[in-house]
Amino acid sequence: MIETGNRQQTRRLRSASLKDVAERAGIGIATASAVLNGSRTNTRVSDVTRERVLAAAKELDYHANALARALTGQPTKTLGIVFGFPFALMSLPDPYAFAVLQGVVKGATETGYNITLYTEPWHSEAQSSGVLRDGRTDGVLVIAVATYSDMIGSLTKAGIPLVAVSSCCKGYGVPSVDVDNAAGARLATRHLLDLGHRRIAHIRGDDHLTSGIERREAFAQEMAAAGSPERPEYVLYGSYTGSAGYDRMKQLLALPQAPTAVFAANDVVALGAIEAARDCGLNVPGDLSVVGFDDIPIPALVSSGLTTIRQPLDEIGVMAVRMLAALVRDEDVSPVSRTLEPELIVRHSTAPPRLR
Amino acid sequence: MIETGNRQQTRRLRSASLKDVAERAGIGIATASAVLNGSRTNTRVSDVTRERVLAAAKELDYHANALARALTGQPTKTLGIVFGFPFALMSLPDPYAFAVLQGVVKGATETGYNITLYTEPWHSEAQSSGVLRDGRTDGVLVIAVATYSDMIGSLTKAGIPLVAVSSCCKGYGVPSVDVDNAAGARLATRHLLDLGHRRIAHIRGDDHLTSGIERREAFAQEMAAAGSPERPEYVLYGSYTGSAGYDRMKQLLALPQAPTAVFAANDVVALGAIEAARDCGLNVPGDLSVVGFDDIPIPALVSSGLTTIRQPLDEIGVMAVRMLAALVRDEDVSPVSRTLEPELIVRHSTAPPRLR
């Protein structure tokens, strides 16, 4: 006989199954199942049998196969997470997404779930729903779903337990958690107003994300309410990237009458704007005040000094997981939507406008 | 009849199975399998049959169950990732771990895998190997495994395809990837030496992580080679946290003859040390030079100005996934160990010592 498949053998020896254990212990497979993986608490097994099974399992180094268990209807004990925005910016490298993920992991650890990161962002139902519906997770967490996306509708229709973070999910009855974007934007705007600024610009976030839309609207309202309605040339589209913040700031500074302050849609944009201002020889906050949004975590002890609207990123992740875990277990999830309060954090990127 | 389980029904309607599709199409289940999930490329199906199956699948909104497929031996197309160090510091909130994870996700996206984060850190084989061996992933990536851990041995024994990042896995034949820690530490030390420093301290990393050990040894060697052997009171244990860096720095500064420079085991420690120096009224780099290690990413455009030894964190993650993917597919993985070159990045935390 020729030795074939040898490499395979050494690498992946079939591990012991319940049947192997049962045989070795000389008892039935159902009983072995009851003592080893026993969710069936009402099954009574005699002590001798139990010992025998346990011993056999140990000898065979038995480990239950999660796939088989899940196939019979047991929970997989893993939760999926997808980023709804089909661009790189809303995936892991984005500080917002990352901070939320930290909270998610924390929440998952405490509730006993593992997390699977779906690496392929959502494109369309036809293209993307396959993996999300293939049974490997008990439920999924969606983050930053674009308003035009069919993701939430599609997943809901498929009967997948869902919790949405920072997404528009009106009308689907999907539990969701987010910061109060409007309140945050008002806080930022009012802060600038209170400092004495009137020429206030807004570099917007994305038009297809509720955060971008809500912050933008609240800015307009607050300005109008303050009696100094926004100027069209002061409100620029900035997506959510540092480079957009940089470019838009340059554009604002080239205006015949440049703004004295800007409310950036998020911290990344704000940081880009500050960089642009500095490159133009301006001092922040002396010549220009900048407020961000998010309060993204910066590694230990280095501070950007950015005045911003803080949202509890970590808490959002934890909360989302708790809600999803409850949903998966068919517990009551109420209220269906949680809106967290933002907070103004004044640091060193804002000051009263220069007197002229 | 009483309407019972109504909530359940609306939530989780059983989704169509292959059998449903086959029945509707009026053909056999094996054929349906071939056209729908067909890995069996050699199976020829007539066009009419194919169309019928496809149509039925569409009508029924069929989606293959990944659990069932995997149970028959198909790959799960997901890779697991565990942090080996049983403390929070070596999990997600740690900038190093996070940066590597970004690379991992990038690599997984390009190779078509999903990633599952095992939330429970490894404790011992008895306690922790269960989840990792339950079949839900095709292989696992281990990161920063402590030298005393039985994790690698245990997982290898269980026949799980493994790739280790920044871990000691000598003797197991486990493919691994890491930066050349010794070379990096030499670079850092020599940089300080070249600037003219002689009173150089080292705040060490963890003793149970190869990175901590290797960096520490290389520091000693380089100092000895330069003819100014290290002083015992200048080499302090710092684990890998900012607060340890802070505390150890204070301690060093309280010495009768304080060092003029310090090589911190990683950036987080370096940042802590700098903070401590500043709190003591010292100027960095005027009064004290500090070099870190890692070059952790800092959100857009904010720079800590830290002189450090850069390691390609992102690339490490990508590479590890590629190796694991190859391993899982039984391709050749060679060389079994990859060591990447570190690079000295001189920024603003180092300068020649003050003349006295």
Added chain:
DNA sequence: CTGAAAGCGCTTACAG
């Protein structure tokens, strides 16, 4: 080209 059968490893009623 097509399908009935066996099997992957488990769990859940259902009889003893």
Added chain:
DNA sequence: CTGAAAGCGCTTACAG
């Protein structure tokens, strides 16, 4: 208290 049987949804030889 214990076990044989059916079933979860798929795939893989193996016959037609």
